[in-house]
Amino acid sequence: MTDAPVLAAERLAVSIRGMELVSRVDVEVGAGQCLAIAGESGSGKTVTCRSFVGLLGRLGGEVSGGRLLLGGEDVSRDDERAWRSRRGRAVALVPQASLASLNPVVRVGSQMVETIRALGGARAARGRALELLEQVRLDDPERVFRSYPHQLSGGMRQRVMIALSIAGRPRLLVADEPTTALDVTVQRQILALLRDLQRASGMALVFVTHDLSVVREIADRVAVMYAGETIETGPVADVLQRPLHPYTRALLAADPTTAPRGRPLSEVPGKPADPRSWPAGCRFQPRCEHAREECAAPAPLRSFGGSRAAACHRVEQIGEGR
């Protein structure tokens, strides 16, 4: 099974308290690769990434269809106990940057030592903590080790979170909008850090974001989500320069980083789909300018060569491009 991808989702569906928020996610990420999952709020990207690290139970959720494979092993039905032994070791999560991620009344060093011990590294936990702080390029590891979280800047705290997440040398690191609340220059440094750590260790990185410029900066491949489904996947350069799916095109034309200057940005008509009543057939069809009769049927991902895929009946008629 050495060739199996670090993570694979096959027609993955996730329900939270009986409501199907994610219906069909198909992604794959190999060792040393970075996959970005991009989408707007309500697309299901956060729930999807929680499922990758086994954190659905706490949300009252479960894998309700399809399969989730880690290194080729089906973990779709694993319980909290199985995930607890895996989390921090085989898989780890970097949460969104926030003051709440660290315990405010415990020094950074103690929190790290506790984590390292829980991972089974009782001996030399302090040395390992300092080594990790150095790995995430914190200038004065000793000082950070002795600090309380509020004494650090947002960017430094996020580096500490990354240090904690890689303490167990995970094969898969899942980062959920890890730079969203940070300033641009800090954001860029954190992205560079994650990319370097990922390349140096050969781990797989899944990066969840709503920001297409971040996708361009960090990822090898991208999966675009809409209404609980991956609607387009492929190498970043291809998808962002020659999108196949009408929703991907609309997103790029609405984004001032990619849209032509001085002209109105494109607006997607209508409202985002509602998980309480997903549209029948292609879920983007009610908002799609290219929709025709055939779009009343469900649109699964279809392969278009060059490891690209899109979930649209009319790719051939519309042609690729922006």
Next chain:
Amino acid sequence: MSAPVLVAEQVTIRYRGDAPPAVVDGSISVAAGETVGIVGESGSGKSTFAKALVGLIEPSEGAIRVAGRPWREVRRRDPERRRVQMIFQDPYAALNPRLTARRSVAEALSVVRGVPGAEADEQADELLASVGLDARAVDLRPRALSGGQRQRVVIARALACDPDIVVADEPTSSLDVSAQAQVLNLLARLRAERGLGIVLISHDLAVVRHITDEVLVMRSGRIVESGPTEAVMSAPSHPYTATLLGRDAGAAAEAAAE
């Protein structure tokens, strides 16, 4: 070109006498129909400057004038009061949760402009339609509106005061890309159709580049660079601007070491 409506000259703002000033020597001049961006990171002083521009904070030094009168002389009922309006980052916090979209706008019309009841409702509907709010949404309260719809209501309420200039502080940073596109298009259209002047405060350089003609770059309370947006963004002269744009690692190191 028309005379500037809003002028700030060498404004310094201190929150506390002994603390370093939040804004130092900030100057800006905006006429109706002009668009000026203010970019910078958190702590750069851009939001403090914005609040002073609409008269919410009084400068410690220097003056901010609206149609020639300093803010400190402008009273609540004076006509200058309504000429500069603010649009906040979080439309949910800016709206009264108990008022429908129509009532929010009608209230501004009657309080600021003295439009009587039934007529205010009618004009509110027209304003809400002009900012592209779905007619079915005018009777909804903020909780039932999407983020993009809420920001439209906030913009319509600002327009109810018939301003020459709006100062918008991160108006789209809480919105998704597609809702952001709608709000940016709306601002651009209001500028073209009504000659609205816009001061756009944002950390997002792409947004500022898309919508403004002039830009100020702020860092640690100071304006470190200003000029035509296209020129500043394509050939920044200050290393910090280059850092913001992610241009040049050498310049980035230099700016960080400053």
